[in-house]
Amino acid sequence: MHAVTTTSAPAIARPRLTWFTFASPANFYRLAGVLGPVCGVVAAAFAVAGLWTGFFVAPTDAVQGEVYRIIFIHVPAAWLSMVLYVAMAFWAALGWFLNARMAFVFARAIAPTGALFTVLALWTGSLWGRPTWGTWWVWDARLTSELILLFLYLGYMALVAAIDDTRRADKAGALLAIVGVVNVPIIYFSVIWWNTLHQGSSLTMGAKQHMASTMLIAMLLLTLACWAYAFAVVFARARAITLEREGDTAWARALVAASNQG
Amino acid sequence: MQWHSLSEFLDMGGRGGFVWGAYGTMAVLMLVEPLLAHWRHRAARAAIAERMADEEAARQAGARP
Numbered sequence: 374m375h376a377v378t379t380t381s382a383p384a385i386a387r388p389r390l391t392w393f394t395f396a397s398p399a400n401f402y403r404l405a406g407v408l409g410p411v412c413g414v415v416a417a418a419f420a421v422a423g424l425w426t427g428f429f430v431a432p433t434d435a436v437q438g439e440v441y442r443i444i445f446i447h448v449p450a451a452w453l454s455m456v457l458y459v460a461m462a463f464w465a466a467l468g469w470f471l472n473a474r475m476a477f478v479f480a481r482a483i484a485p486t487g488a489l490f491t492v493l494a495l496w497t498g499s500l501w502g503r504p505t506w507g508t509w510w511v512w513d514a515r516l517t518s519e520l521i522l523l524f525l526y527l528g529y530m531a532l533v534a535a536i537d538d539t540r541r542a543d544k545a546g547a548l549l550a551i552v553g554v555v556n557v558p559i560i561y562f563s564v565i566w567w568n569t570l571h572q573g574s575s576l577t578m579g580a581k582q583h584m585a586s587t588m589l590i591a592m593l594l595l596t597l598a599c600w601a602y603a604f605a606v607v608f609a610r611a612r613a614i615t616l617e618r619e620g621d622t623a624w625a626r627a628l629v630a631a632s633n634q635g
Numbered sequence: 636m637q638w639h640s641l642s643e644f645l646d647m648g649g650r651g652g653f654v655w656g657a658y659g660t661m662a663v664l665m666l667v668e669p670l671l672a673h674w675r676h677r678a679a680r681a682a683i684a685e686r687m688a689d690e691e692a693a694r695q696a697g698a699r700p
Binding site for chain 1: 647656684
């Protein structure tokens, strides 16, 4: 015989933690609501430390003078543009093969942030190239493949927005994202495979670094800031997309009703 | 620290336009993007609230004699 309890159950039950706990839209929504602001604060802290090191600790470059300081944002933006594309393709592929709803949400949430970092990599590179190379743009392998990456992001976003049926849009977008991932190693190795105006990799694992340590620290701090920023914005956008898709579910309605009463 | 004045800092060795153009664009875009995400989230919540209000109004209209 079951005991009858007079205390009311908590409004939101704590989920049991497994590999798939956060594949549930409701659980993910709550988790992202906590992690997003935390990542935002972490991004701001790293940004302040990186900018201070970059402008007030790192020395003037012997060859390029002060304009080299663009490297502190150009390199993180370029790295993030590639890493986010791979992440987008990974989630799109996971969504396709496992039919996981939240994986498609992630893929869609990553795309605009990846496009933003690609624009920033191209724009800051152009602003750096004008005084050092004497031109805003050249059709060399690194720049052209990075421009193709921007078109892939824009193509993905346009494709998923153009198809009304969400499931079909997700799958069509996933196909484009997966095919386009071949461009990422081309971007990375372009400076090795071809003779380009663009310099080689700024940082190579295991190799002796040619940068002053303070320059390297500033660049890595701003890279961490960009990473944390990307997590914060992707979480925020993923929450919005989750609500757009789950608007008819009980948990989403309860959430909105509770916030309206509050 | 290698700057002796604010104007020297802003001038960036005569390349201030390029350096601040890059940092300024990044700052603007990285402030706008979270705002857009926030507005999208707010719009999604408002859409659900509106749908719930419409359904409630329809239910009340149906219950009237």
